[in-house]
Amino acid sequence: MNTRTSEGIAQAAREAVEAALWAPSIHNTQPWTFAVSGDEISLRADPDRRLRVSDPTGRQMTISCGAALFNVRITLMALGYEPEVRRLPNPEGPMLLATVRVRPGREPGEHTRLLYGEVQRRRTHRAGFTALPMPDPLTDALVREAAAEGAHLAPVRSDAPARVLAALTGAAQDVQAQDRQFVLELMRWARPPGSARRDGVPVAGYPTDPRRTYPQHFASRDYSRGNEWGAATEERVSTSTGLVALLCTPGDAREDWLIAGEGLQRMLLHASAYGVSAAFHTQALEMCELREFIRRHLCSGEAPQMIMRMGFVLDESESVRRTPSDVLE
Structure with missing residues (x-):
């Protein structure tokens, strides 16, 4: 568990960004960029990675970035911090999708640890499934x-x-x-x-x-x-x-x-x-x-x-x- 020092917060922010990279995205375009300043993480969409033909509005790009945002949140919670999220904080800056402040939190629960443990294991599948039905x-x-x-x-x-x-x-x-x-x-x-x-x-x-x-x-x-x-x-x-x-x-x-x-x-x-x-x-x-x-x-x-x-x-x-x-x- 990281301590609540500035060094601990900075390390937690870096780990959250690393986890965000494992989010799913359309064609694995990974259409996001991040900035870390003190205790704040900024998530921006990368317009150079938007699919201009199949995603002219940026809808799928934004969904991909939303998945990355959740990885940031669950990672911080798993590390014992509380993510303070502002979505679309600047109407004049449409590429800035969210800011996340790293706040002191509490010991993560079992469900938080369960989700966090799958961040790097989850994979997109592109074929058929076994005959075993979903319960x-x-x-x-x-x-x-x-x-x-x-x-x-x-x-x-x-x-x-x-x-x-x-x-x-x-x-x-x-x-x-x-x-x-x-x-x-x-x-x-x-x-x-x-x-x-x-x-x-x-x-x-x-x-x-x-x-x-x-x-x-x-x-x-x-x-x-x-x-x-x-x-x-x-x-x-x-x-x-x-x-x-x-x-x-x-x-x-x-x-x-x-x-x-x-x-x-x-x-x-x-x-x-x-x-x-x-x-x-x-x-x-x-x-x-x-x-x-x-x-x-x-x-x-x-x-x-x-x-x-x-x-x-x-x-x-x-x-x-x-x-x-x-x-x-």
Whole structure:
């Protein structure tokens, strides 16, 4: 446990920034920068890493930064400090998403330690799941975790809406695959074999030969684009769709996007602690007409922020992260 000296606070702030780097982000773009001054951590979005074609409003960039913000918070709490958070503190500085002051706290509880222990273990999955079903109590717990941050995790428990989401995902994937700008943007973040980059999706992060999942098939991003890249597909590969879920927020402003990221990461860390991984499918949410359709017909009027599948996997995916010196201003 760090002492409450200025040196201890500075060390806690550094550890919080290091933990933030392990947050999920669209195409592993890691679109954030940090500054540490005394007892304050500043989180800024990095507009150079925003997906200008598929994320023109910066919604997905802000959700990614919200996930990083939650990692900062849970790390400080695990170290015995209290994070004092101000979200969107400067209306004239839209890239400044949050400031976090490191305040004296208390001994962390068991749940805080549980979530913190998963920060570096959690991985994004990009294939099928095993046939082992998600236990209802665990699913209910994930709903509560997201709600604790102001987000709404809505498990899709019936076939019809799951089929609709799968069909919309496939339609969006097919349209984007014919759009040269979409393809070029995706290729920017697809790392070729042997790449030394510390961002983007590595070749071991997705299967070479993605298998169709059942009962619903959700189209995957084509990171290899005709190349034989990716992790070798084993005969025992899992092909279950897993549990389909939507993450929604009551509103659709920048603060809602930030909260969605915090709720997403809290839920993902809890899931990881029980051996559950998540695969994300945001293609349909990148097309305004399809996103509006999902909002009206599948989200009861709430704003859909994420479409995902969750389940149990046999092998963990590989991931890479930039170093603290890359993101500290």
